[in-house]
Amino acid sequence: MQIRGKVWKFGDDINTDLIIAGKYKLSITDLDELSKHAMEAVMPGFSEKVEKGDLIVAGRNFGCGSSREQAPLVLKHLGIAAVIARSFARIFYRNAMNIGLPPVECSDVDSIEAGDILEVNMTKGYVKNLSKATLHSIKPVPPELWEILSEGGLVSYVKKHGKLPWEAV
Amino acid sequence: MGKTISEMIFSQVSGKDAYAGDLVIANVDGAMTHDGNALLALEAFEEMGGTKLWNPSRTAFVIDHVSPSATEAFSSVHKRMREFVLKHGANFYEVGSGICHQLMIESGLAYPGSLVVGSDSHTCTYGAVGAFATGIGSTEMAAVFLSGKLWFKVPETMEVGITGKLRPMVLPKDVVLKVIGTVKADGASYKALEFRGSTVEAMDVDGRLTLCNMAVEMGAKTGIIEPDEKTYRYLAALGHRLRKGFKSDEDAALSGQLSLDVSDLEPQVACPHTVDNIRSVTEVEGKEVNQIFIGSCTNGRLSDLRVAAGILKGKKVEKGVRLIVSPASRDVYVGALREGLIEAFADAGCVVCNPGCGPCAGAHQGILGPSEVCVSTSNRNFKGRMGSTDAEIYLASPATAAATAIEGKITDPRRVLEEA
Numbered sequence: 001m002q003i004r005g006k007v008w009k010f011g012d013d014i015n016t017d018l019i020i021a022g023k024y025k026l027s028i029t030d031l032d033e034l035s036k037h038a039m040e041a042v043m044p045g046f047s048e049k050v051e052k053g054d055l056i057v058a059g060r061n062f063g064c065g066s067s068r069e070q071a072p073l074v075l076k077h078l079g080i081a082a083v084i085a086r087s088f089a090r091i092f093y094r095n096a097m098n099i100g101l102p103p104v105e106c107s108d109v110d111s112i113e114a115g116d117i118l119e120v121n122m123t124k125g126y127v128k129n130l131s132k133a134t135l136h137s138i139k140p141v142p143p144e145l146w147e148i149l150s151e152g153g154l155v156s157y158v159k160k161h162g163k164l165p166w167e168a169v
Numbered sequence: 170m171g172k173t174i175s176e177m178i179f180s181q182v183s184g185k186d187a188y189a190g191d192l193v194i195a196n197v198d199g200a201m202t203h204d205g206n207a208l209l210a211l212e213a214f215e216e217m218g219g220t221k222l223w224n225p226s227r228t229a230f231v232i233d234h235v236s237p238s239a240t241e242a243f244s245s246v247h248k249r250m251r252e253f254v255l256k257h258g259a260n261f262y263e264v265g266s267g268i269c270h271q272l273m274i275e276s277g278l279a280y281p282g283s284l285v286v287g288s289d290s291h292t293c294t295y296g297a298v299g300a301f302a303t304g305i306g307s308t309e310m311a312a313v314f315l316s317g318k319l320w321f322k323v324p325e326t327m328e329v330g331i332t333g334k335l336r337p338m339v340l341p342k343d344v345v346l347k348v349i350g351t352v353k354a355d356g357a358s359y360k361a362l363e364f365r366g367s368t369v370e371a372m373d374v375d376g377r378l379t380l381c382n383m384a385v386e387m388g389a390k391t392g393i394i395e396p397d398e399k400t401y402r403y404l405a406a407l408g409h410r411l412r413k414g415f416k417s418d419e420d421a422a423l424s425g426q427l428s429l430d431v432s433d434l435e436p437q438v439a440c441p442h443t444v445d446n447i448r449s450v451t452e453v454e455g456k457e458v459n460q461i462f463i464g465s466c467t468n469g470r471l472s473d474l475r476v477a478a479g480i481l482k483g484k485k486v487e488k489g490v491r492l493i494v495s496p497a498s499r500d501v502y503v504g505a506l507r508e509g510l511i512e513a514f515a516d517a518g519c520v521v522c523n524p525g526c527g528p529c530a531g532a533h534q535g536i537l538g539p540s541e542v543c544v545s546t547s548n549r550n551f552k553g554r555m556g557s558t559d560a561e562i563y564l565a566s567p568a569t570a571a572a573t574a575i576e577g578k579i580t581d582p583r584r585v586l587e588e589a
Contacts (some may be wrong), residue, residue, distance in 0.1 A: 013354055013443060017531075017551040021558075026235050026532035028203060029242045041558040061355035064388065065551060066530075067304040068292040069209050090359050091290055117434055142321060144192060145324035154308045158217040164316055166194045 001122045001150065003081045004130075005055040009114040010042065012059035016092065017067040018042045020074045031077050038074040042124065052079030055120070057112045059085065062103075063092020072096040072103075080122050084109065084127060084138075099144050100153030105139035114137075121151075171418025174393050176359040178301040178415060179420040189325040198283035198300075199227050200313045204271045205234035205530065206288040208246050209307035210507045211253055214314050215255045223317035224577055225258030229270035229278055232262065236525040237541035262275035267498025267524035269468040270294040272303075274378065275407060275500055281396040281414025285403040286313055291466050291548065293384045298404065299396035299414030301361070304385065324361045324390045325424035326417070331368040333432030338582040340476065341376035342468055342546065342566035344368065344429075346385045346437035350447025351427060360424060363417065365506065368431055368520045369394060375402040376470040382467045383548050385429040386444040436582055438544075439564035442552040458563075459541040461486075461570050462555075464495030464522075465529045468546035471504045473567040478510040480571035480585050481517040487577030492519040492570075495527030519574075531555045537562075 025038045039046040056075065062085035063071055065148050072095050075083065082102040096103040106127050111119065116131040116148055120138075127136040141149065147165055151157040157165060172180065173547055176188055183193035202210050207230060213336035222228055230250050238244040247264070254261040262272050273279045279295035285302040286292065288310045295302035305319070313319050329348055354467030362384045369377065377394050394400075405411065436450040463469070465478050474496060486492045494514050496502040502524050505511050514521050520535075528535030529547040537543055537556035543563070545555070550562035565573070568582035575585075 015549075017549070017554045021553045022531035023207075023536065023553070023556060028241060029246060041553045046306065047563055059407045061358070061388065064354060065290065065549060067288055067292075067306055068206060069306040069308060070197060073209075087355065089355070090390060091304050092305060094232040094309065098306055099269045142192070154312060155216045157531060158312075164217075164312055165316070166318055167316065167319055 003120040005053045005081050005118060007055050007112055007114055007116045007118060008050065009112065010056060010058040013061045013064055014058050015043065015064045016068050016071040018097050019063065019071040020068065026067055031034055031073065034070060035074040035077045038078055041094050047078055050078050050080065053081050054079060056080055056083045057109050059109065060087045062088050064089035067091045069095045069099060070143045072099050077127040084120065097149050098148065098154040100156065102149060103150065106136050108136045131155070170422065171420035173361065173417045173421040174299065174363060174415045175301055175324055175326055176421065178282060178284055179321065179323045181282065187323045189323050192325045193321055194318055194519060195284055195321050197286055197313050197317055197319055199273065199278040199285040200310065201231065201269055201273055201287040201292065202310050203231040203233050203289060204236065204243065204246050204250060206307045207250050210288055210310040210314070211249060213308045213311035217311055217315060219311065219315050222257045222259055222314050226257040227278065228314065229273060230254050230259050230261050231266065231272055232264050233268050233525045234530055235532045236264045264502040265499060265523050267501065268466045268469065268526055271470065271497040271501065274298060277407065277409040280409065281400065282412060286319060287415060290385045291382055292514070293389065293391040294378055294382040294466055296381040296384065296391045296393035297374060298400050299394065301393060303391045324359055326361045326363050327357055327425035327503045328423050328427065329362055329364050330428045331364065331366040331431055333368055333430045335368065335431055335434065337586055338568045339434050339436055340566040340568055341372055343434055343437045344431055345380045346439055346447050346564065347431070347434055348427070348429065349383060349386050349445050350576055354386065354388045354443060354445045355388040357384070360389050362387065362389045362392045363556045364392060366395050370397065373472060374400060375470040378470065379467055386548060394562060409534040422448050436566060436569050438579065439550050439568065441550055441561040441563065444548070444550060444564065450581045451565065452580065453579050454581055457542065458490060458573055458578060458579050460535060460537060460543040461490065461492040461574040462528055462535060462543060462547060463492065463567050463570050464497065464527045465547035466497065467548045468567050469495055469497030469501065471501050473546065474501065474510050477567040477571040478513040480568060480582065481519070481574065482513040484517055484575045486518040486574045490577045491572060492574040493522060493528060494519050495522040496524045498524050528555055544579060546570050563566040
């Protein structure tokens, strides 16, 4: 799985309320409308500026807080192709896998800047910064999860295989 | 090699000899979703071709986040939940029943030794009765509804040993805030936090629920406490049959240990905008506030309301300040009525809301305006969580919250004792 895109850079501890606030999640059920408020508390106007295929690069503990699946959903809906972070909060990580938004763990994100163009290859396990000509290794995805992510998420997996990943054929 | 409580539970529900790091397919004992996340779960369930629930009697649907509904959009979500439950069965908790996590304990759907999942990060609360309970997303919830199974990585266990007798007006909330300030927001990522020690043993189950509730604020997969006689008496009083839980083996492998002596602990406050930004109340005393919230799955139980009402009884909430109280469940509400706590709140000038999540998640019943300051007994002070992104949220115990309401500024609850 190879992805190429432009970087939007965020810091540590980007929580689920910053990604999509409860006041919106608990009043708007339409994903088009909801997505307009993604990241607005930390980067006003993000939803208007972001383009299909763009990437989010962040620090530690991305997605901490709530279990709301709307957090990875709004990012995917806006066209974000992958989130690359030093580390992820565990529920966000699983949610992102399950809805088919690649979460990429990369310990070496400091030198990556907003606007850089990255090439992400999850199968070969690297992030290449094309703007700075640097190469960064990423943490491999467990095979059980790769099975789900590579099908585009859990619902797509079930539709294709007619069973859950852990069920016998 | 010995096992931790978490490893024992995962061995039981997977049928494997499970240790930390193992990936297991586990049979789930209980599953819960609420109106905040149910819609996505129901949509995923249907998209996956779901026609019936794996086990309606072990499944709970709760309306608590926007309860009663504040918008047409959520009235439609509630309607969809009611229709689904009518068609498929499942335990259903209508508007006014209370907060999902309190109901999972009161109903006995979470019990010692069980594996419970909920589409809410604070599902980790049930570890207080010796369950392994953790939050999952809506799509995985749909998969559980279909199959009753889910994959898990068995977590490593970090021991949090807490000793010492708490001083008056220092509560379990202060203990867990202190722990969070030490461990930090991602210091227990992917781990089970097992709370032990004389302080935990002396704590009632309400207090233990407060501890485990906030485990996720350190990134933990769950908080868990070995059930003891107190736990079994508490569950028996709720009318539940005895189901023995587990106790960690002495030689079980741990990943990290924290020892904390709380004998001299002062009331703690989590300052904006992260839960691990912890100070002693004495460092932030005098900060003027606009709103106080007493409630939530962290601190909306009867023992919390008793402490708050005890401080507020015969006093008035400061002019220009509003205090909102939301009991965690209808049982808590009725208990508070019988003990005269609701009357004490009303006399003091508080707003007592129906049982539910209240303003904690920013849905309704107390949205903060720009530059407003709130002291809340809930579990998250993230920027914008309760309304305006320019508002500030300070997390504290019910004692600190009540004392703050009387003064209109952040107040050390121990002052109330000095005055008495």
